[in-house]
Each structure stands twice: as structure tokens, then as C-alpha cells.
Amino acid sequence: MMKNIAIIGAGVSGLTAAHALKYKAHVKLFDKSRGVGGRMSTRYAGAYEFDHGAQFFTARDSRFQKVVELAIDQGVVAPWHGRAFYKKGTALEVDIGSDRFAAVPRMNSWPKVMAKGLDISLGARVSKLTRDDKQWELHFEDGGIQAGFDHIICAVPSVQAIELLPDNFSGMEALKSVQMDACFALMIGFDQLHDFGWDSLRVNDDVNAWLAVNSSKPERNKDVTTLMIHSAPQWSNLHADADREWVQAQMERSASEICGIDISAAPHRALHRWLYSSVSASPQKGALHAQALGLTACGDWCLGGRVEGAYLSGLAAADALISQC
Numbered sequence: 001m002m003k004n005i006a007i008i009g010a011g012v013s014g015l016t017a018a019h020a021l022k023y024k025a026h027v028k029l030f031d032k033s034r035g036v037g038g039r040m041s042t043r044y045a046g047a048y049e050f051d052h053g054a055q056f057f058t059a060r061d062s063r064f065q066k067v068v069e070l071a072i073d074q075g076v077v078a079p080w081h082g083r084a085f086y087k088k089g090t091a092l093e094v095d096i097g098s099d100r101f102a103a104v105p106r107m108n109s110w111p112k113v114m115a116k117g118l119d120i121s122l123g124a125r126v127s128k129l130t131r132d133d134k135q136w137e138l139h140f141e142d143g144g145i146q147a148g149f150d151h152i153i154c155a156v157p158s159v160q161a162i163e164l165l166p167d168n169f170s171g172m173e174a175l176k177s178v179q180m181d182a183c184f185a186l187m188i189g190f191d192q193l194h195d196f197g198w199d200s201l202r203v204n205d206d207v208n209a210w211l212a213v214n215s216s217k218p219e220r221n222k223d224v225t226t227l228m229i230h231s232a233p234q235w236s237n238l239h240a241d242a243d244r245e246w247v248q249a250q251m252e253r254s255a256s257e258i259c260g261i262d263i264s265a266a267p268h269r270a271l272h273r274w275l276y277s278s279v280s281a282s283p284q285k286g287a288l289h290a291q292a293l294g295l296t297a298c299g300d301w302c303l304g305g306r307v308e309g310a311y312l313s314g315l316a317a318a319d320a321l322i323s324q325c
């Protein structure tokens with residue numbers, strides 16, 4: 001008989017695990033958000049669109065390269081040939097790295113395609129897990145319960161996994177060793193076109209770490225200029241709970257100096273806080289798997305962060321279960 005598997009989290013790792021398992025088991029996904037994709041996400045404000053989580057992705061592992069190639073053929077991913085620089089002192093140097101890809105026409109387009117055909121409940125925040133002799137029950141924030149799961153894959157950021165998983169989960173120590181950093185995402189929309197001389201800029205500023213012209217990505221609205229600014233990890237951790245207006249003013253001041261224009265005069269300005277953004281300490285294991293207990297934890301944090309890490313971790317979680325299905 002096919003096993004019943006619940007996957008908590010419909011980000012890249014949860015969606016990947018679900019696809020790999022869908023013909024081997026009954027798979028149900030649950031996510032607290034209104035849409036799929038987790039941190040691979042997009043915000044809209046009239047003509048302005050911002051990929052306020054993942055900016056782009058690279059593909060170094062051959063398994064992920066194949067998936068990216070397929071997504072390019074399907075027209076849901078495209079290379080981003082933006083002018084990439086980093087700021088060294090006052091000089092700008094070319095940021096040479098692996099090829100960069102973006103989902104098109106926006107970052108959450110790819111997870112939406114991945115979600116097709118899967119059984120997903122949105123707006124379903126899991127607040128507690130309980131187990132009888134053999135099976136797991138999911139308890140939801142709204143008081144609902146779903147029972148009868150042989151196995152649970154917890155595909156959420158490490159801190160949220162610690163809150164849900166029991167203390168006797170064998171991966172708990174590894175989970176607690178993970179360090180995820182906060183990040184503020186400042187979204188700036190100009191109704192006029194601006195050319196800063198770069199499309200992405202890494203900076204070694206106390207406040208900001210990354211600026212990107214979102215509208216330079218493939219298939220974005222080119223009639224406006226949208227600028228995405230991310231704060232630096234250390235600064236973000238230190239000020240995660242600070243007054244948002246103060247945070248925004250600091251980021252705008254720093255970005256204005258870098259861009260050479262007054263960012264605070266832009267017609268659209270909005271700030272989002274990510275409590276769990278990049279990963280600065282990781283167990284470097286594909287997934288944390290406890291077969292006897294019926295639990296697996298996966299996510300980008302398993303493999304050092306990033307979209308590719310999330311994909312490979314979701315795959316590792318599914319691989320660990322497939323032999324048991």
C-alpha cells in the first residue's frame with residue numbers, strides 16, 4: 001500500500017521532494033503562505049515588480065543543471081546577462097561568477113509551474129505535530145487537524161523546523177547548529193528610467209550588501225526602473241527588531257550615496273524583513289532523516305543556502321524515503 005507523506009513547506013525544497021515522491025506515495029503539501037515558492041518570491045505594486053527574496057540562481061551540480069535546462073526549454077527560466085559589479089573601495093570591479101539565471105517573467109513563476117499537479121493546501125500553518133503508535137497528526141494554527149501520515153518532511157527554515165520537530169529527532173543537534181541570517185529587502189520603484197552603470201552591485205557597506213536593477217532581468221517591465229536593495233547580514237541580525245522607518249532611512253541613505261541619486265525621493269518605496277534569509281553555518285548534509293520516527297528535515301540550510309541547495313536538499317529528502325516506499 002502507498003504511504004501517506006505530508007510535506008510542510010512549499011518552497012523549492014518541499015516542491016522538489018514532492019515531485020520526486022509523487023508516483024511512489026500519496027503526498028500532501030502544506031504551506032502557511034498564500035502562494036507557493038517560499039523565499040523565491042515576488043512582490044507587486046502597480047507597474048512595479050520586485051523579486052524581494054532570491055535574486056538569481058546558479059547551477060553548479062549536474063542534476064540541477066539538467067532541471068534548469070529543462071525549465072529554460074519550457075520558457076520559465078532564462079539567463080540573466082545583467083552587468084554585474086562589486087564595489088571595492090571607490091572602484092567598481094567586474095563580478096565574475098557562474099552564469100546567473102532568473103525565473104521568468106518573475107521569480108515565483110518557476111515554483112508555480114513546479115506546483116502544478118501537486119496536492120497543496122495554502123494558508124495552512126502547522127503549529128504542532130503529534131504521533132500515535134504509528135502515524136503522525138498535523139495540527140494547524142486555525143485549530144484544524146489532519147491525521148494518518150506515515151512520514152513527515154519538514155521543508156522549512158531551520159529555526160521553524162526546531163519549533164515543530166520533537167526533541168528526540170536525531171537531526172536536532174545538526175538543526176541547532178545552523179545559523180540563518182536576517183535580511184531587509186528595500187524595494188524602490190522609479191517612474192523614470194535610470195541607468196546606474198550596473199545591473200547588480202555587491203557592496204561591502206556596513207548597512208547594505210546588494211543592489212540590483214530588478215527591471216534589468218529578462219521579461220520584466222522595462223518602462224520603469226525597479227531597484228532591489230538587500231541589507232548586510234551582520235547589520236540585519238543586529239537590527240532585526242529595530243524601528244522599520246529607521247531601518248529604511250539607513251538603507252536609503254547608504255544606497256543614495258552608492259547610486260548618486262536621492263533614493264528617498266522615489267515614488268515607490270517599501271521594506272520587507274526576512275528573518276531567515278542566507279545561511280552562514282550549515283551541516284552540509286543533503287537532508288536529516290530519521291526513518292524509524294517517520295521524520296525528515298530538509299531545506300536550503302542543509303547545504304549552505306541558495307536555490308540550488310534547496311533543490312538538492314529536497315531531492316536528498318526524497319531519496320532517503322524512496323527506498324522505504
Ligand SMILES: Cc1cc2nc3c(=O)[nH]c(=O)nc-3n(C[C@H](O)[C@H](O)[C@H](O)COP(=O)(O)OP(=O)(O)OC[C@H]3O[C@@H](n4cnc5c(N)ncnc54)[C@H](O)[C@@H]3O)c2cc1C
Binds near residue numbers: 052127
Ligand atoms: C533576501 C534573500 C535573498 C536571496 N538571494 C538569493 C540568491 O540570489 N540566490 C540564491 O540561490 N538564493 C537566494 N536566496 C535564498 C533562496 O531564496 C533560498 O535558498 C530558497 O528559496 C529556499 O528554499 P526552501 O524550500 O529551502 O525554503 P523556503 O523558500 O523558505 O520555503 C519554506 C516554506 O515553508 C513555509 N513554512 C514555514 N513554516 C511553516 C509552518 N509552520 N507551516 C506551514 N508552512 C510553513 C514557508 O511559508 C515557506 O513557503 C535568497 C533569500 C532571501 C530571503
